[in-house]
Amino acid sequence: EPEVTQTPSHQVTQMGQEVILRCVPISNHLYFYWYRQILGQKVEFLVSFYNNEISEKSEIFDDQFSVERPDGSNFTLKIRSTKLEDSAMYFCASSDGDTEDHNYGYTFGSGTRLTVV
C-alpha cells in the first residue's frame, strides 16, 4: 500500500536554528498538508499546498514557517528560527483530491518528532 514517508523520524535542534522536515507524498497525490501535535495535545492543521502554492494556512503558520515542493517528489516544511515551543510531532499528509472516489485518499506519514533545546 502506498505510503507517505517522513524523514528524519526524530530531530533535535538548538533554539534559533533552522530545521527542514522532509516528506515524500504518495506519487499521484496532488494536495499536501502539514499538521503539528504538541505532546499530549490535539493534532493541529498548519498548512495545505496545491499546485505549487499554499491553499490555506492556520494562525500557527507564521512567518517563521515555509513550505516547498522543490523537485516534484519532496514536500518540505522549514522552520527558520526554532523556538522551544516548536517542539512537537510534525505530520505530513497527502490527498489525491478525488471526491468521486469514496476512498478520499488522505494519508498521513509516520511523523517527525522535533525537539528544540
Add this chain to the structure above:
Amino acid sequence: AQTVTQSQPEMSVQEAETVTLSCTYDTSESDYYLFWYKQPPSRQMILVIRQEAYKQQNATENRFSVNFQKAAKSFSLKISDSQLGDAAMYFCAYRRGRTERDDKIIFGKGTRLHILP
C-alpha cells in the same frame, strides 16, 4: 468554524468487552466526512473508520462501528471484542464536504483508551 469535541480524555475497558467512544461536532455544512483515527505509542495516525454525512447507514469495519446521528451532530465509535492492540489514543475528526477537494482535517483532543487484560 467547525469544531470537534471529545469529552472523554481517558477510558478503560476489559479485554474482549465492548467500549464506546463519544464525539460531537459542530458545523453549518450539510455535506462532510467524519473519521476516527487511532494513534498508538508509535505516534503514527492510522485511519480506523470513516463516514460520509450524506449516508444514513452507519459505517462498519470489522470490530469497529460508528453511531452517526446527523441531527444531533454525534459520531461515536464502538469497538467490539476489545483487544490489547486496540490500546491507543483515538481521535475523532471532521473534513468539509465533497465539493471541496482539498481541505484540512479538524481533530478532537482525543480519548486515550486502555485495555485491561
